[in-house]
Amino acid sequence: QEFQFGPCRVEGVVLQKLWQAFWAMKDIVQAQDNIMSVRLLRKEVLQNVSETESCHLIRALLRFYVNTVFKNYHDKAVEFGILKPFSTLANNFFVLVSKLQASQEKMFSTRKSARRRFLLFYQAFKQLDREAAVTKAFGEMDILLSWMEKFYQL
Amino acid sequence: HITEDTSDLLQHVKFQSSNFENILTWDGRPESAPDTVYSVQYKTYGEEEWLEKEGCQRITQKSCNLTMETSNLTELYYARVTATDGAGRSATKMTNRFSSLQHTSIKPPDVTCIPKVRSIQMIVHPTYTPIRAQNGHQLTLENIFQDLLYHLKLRINHTYQMHLEGKQREFEFVGLTPDTEFLGTIMICIPNLFKESAPYRCRVKTLPDRTWT
Numbered sequence: 001q002e003f004q005f006g007p008c009r010v011e012g013v014v015l016q017k018l019w020q021a022f023w024a025m026k027d028i029v030q031a032q033d034n035i036m037s038v039r040l041l042r043k044e045v046l047q048n049v050s051e052t053e054s055c056h057l058i059r060a061l062l063r064f065y066v067n068t069v070f071k072n073y074h075d076k077a078v079e080f081g082i083l084k085p086f087s088t089l090a091n092n093f094f095v096l097v098s099k100l101q102a103s104q105e106k107m108f109s110t111r112k113s114a115r116r117r118f119l120l121f122y123q124a125f126k127q128l129d130r131e132a133a134v135t136k137a138f139g140e141m142d143i144l145l146s147w148m149e150k151f152y153q154l
Numbered sequence: 155h156i157t158e159d160t161s162d163l164l165q166h167v168k169f170q171s172s173n174f175e176n177i178l179t180w181d182g183r184p185e186s187a188p189d190t191v192y193s194v195q196y197k198t199y200g201e202e203e204w205l206e207k208e209g210c211q212r213i214t215q216k217s218c219n220l221t222m223e224t225s226n227l228t229e230l231y232y233a234r235v236t237a238t239d240g241a242g243r244s245a246t247k248m249t250n251r252f253s254s255l256q257h258t259s260i261k262p263p264d265v266t267c268i269p270k271v272r273s274i275q276m277i278v279h280p281t282y283t284p285i286r287a288q289n290g291h292q293l294t295l296e297n298i299f300q301d302l303l304y305h306l307k308l309r310i311n312h313t314y315q316m317h318l319e320g321k322q323r324e325f326e327f328v329g330l331t332p333d334t335e336f337l338g339t340i341m342i343c344i345p346n347l348f349k350e351s352a353p354y355r356c357r358v359k360t361l362p363d364r365t366w367t
Contacts, residue, residue: 015346023256030251036232039200043228142256143230149346154301 003096005151008055010099013092015145015152021085021092022141028080030139033132038124040136041143045121049114054151056114059100061121061144065137066093072134089141160245163190164237167247169220171258173295174283176224178210178233178249179217189240194218199230199251212238221284227255227298260295260351263304265340267356271363273328274336276356278304280323281342296321299344309337319343332363 003010049057070090077086125133167180182190194210197203210218224231234248261281268275280294287293296302306318308327318325330336339353 016348019347027250033251036197036199037202039230042200047228139251142253146228146253146255150300152346154345 001152001154003148003151004153005055005058005100006051006053008059008100010096012099013096015149018089018092018145018148021088022145024085025077025080025082026139026142028082029135032076033136033139035128035132035136038128038136039140039143040121040124040133041140041147042120042124045117046143046147049117049147050110053110053114053117055100056111057117058148058151059097060114060118062093062097062100064118064122065141065144066090066097069134069137072130073138076135160237160243163239163243163245164192164235164247167233167235168249169224169233169252169257171252171254173261173281174221174225174254174258174285174298176219176221176252176254176258177217178220178235180235180237180247182216182237188214190214191238192216193236193238194220194233195236196220196223196231196233198226199232204234207233224252224254225285227285255298256347258349260342260344260349262352262354263340263342265338265354265356267338267358269358269360271332271361272330273326274308274330274338274358274360275324275326276306276338276340278323278325278340295342299347299349301346302342302344305341305343305350307339309339330360332360335359 001011001014003013070086070093073086077083125137128136162183165181167178170177170179178194180192182192191212191214192210193212194207195204196207197205205223207218207220207223220233231252232248233252234246236244236246238244263281264279266277266279268277280296282292282294283298285293285298287297303319303321304323304325306325306327308316310316316327318327327336327338336358338356338358341353342351343349
């Protein structure tokens with residue numbers, strides 16, 4: 001089992017575990033997101049991503065989730081009693097980021113288009129109130145996992 | 155001003171999804187007056203408007219088929235129901251965020267079990283869904299779930315079972331005793347999303363061996 005984002009290969013992260021962790025808190029987390037008319041991970045961010053672009057994009061998204069979303073959602077995870085699944089996801093995302101870091105140096109060409117896609121996501125995030133944006137991004141992890149699944153080989 | 159509690163008018167608004175047939179269901183008051191009517195709206199997550207579901211406005215039954223309205227696999231949806239009773243009291247309740255990919259359950263496959271003298275062949279037929287590709291073709295479960303596979307078991311006796319598994323659609327259990335009854339069970343498995351169908355069962359008897367008669 002491994003993720004293959006273009007030339008970037010990552011072993012040791014089991015997709016089913018990520019799904020299991022997210023489903024354990026999905027309804028609690030998504031119920032906190034009242035802004036139903038805004039979607040951060042829109043089609044323009046994730047659709048028709050080329051293989052070579054995918055490594056750049058997933059690295060930028062995962063780094064943002066680790067450094068911003070998980071960091072700022074931790075207290076809520078404690079408050080809602082979902083710390084265990086929260087930690088499972090955070091730890092696995094951290095592993096993914098660190099392993100993607102190592103393999104990323106060989107690739108330059110598609111960085112710009114991946115950057116544009118990430119900025120679409122980031123700008124939508126910035127337009128919301130900080131707490132609402134973190135809650136929304138956390139609740140959209142199933143969209144991210146569904147996209148990541150395309151790059152997962154059993 | 156005392157706002158009247160109308161939450162009893164409406165409960166458990168949720169999607170029930172099976173092979174991507176997405177039905178919105180809800181409960182009313184146990185002894186709800188027959189003149190209570192329900193109206194359904196739905197919304198794509200990330201878009202502004204709530205849309206009225208034609209055919210489910212001011213209805214009395216407690217379900218509404220939203221399969222066509224929620225058929226884009228890359229989208230997530232919400233639905234909500236407004237109940238209004240004869241006295242003009244009303245209540246509105248909404249579903250959780252719905253993703254048919256994550257929520258749909260899988261029905262048993264359709265299988266043809268063909269007995270031979272010393273083997274049983276099992277042919278799994280494709281399962282078509284209401285989901286259509288951009289070119290209008292109806293998608294099968296195999297098209298939608300890349301990691302889909304079939305899991306087959308043949309009970310030989312009380313203690314022994316044969317197992318086969320794979321993505322292909324034709325399987326054959328071999329080395330069996332002629333003129334003997336066997337129970338076969340076949341399931342669809344989608345490992346990544348922990349989905350597993352209920353089993354399809356077939357009871358089959360191998361043919362008698364007439365070579366020496």
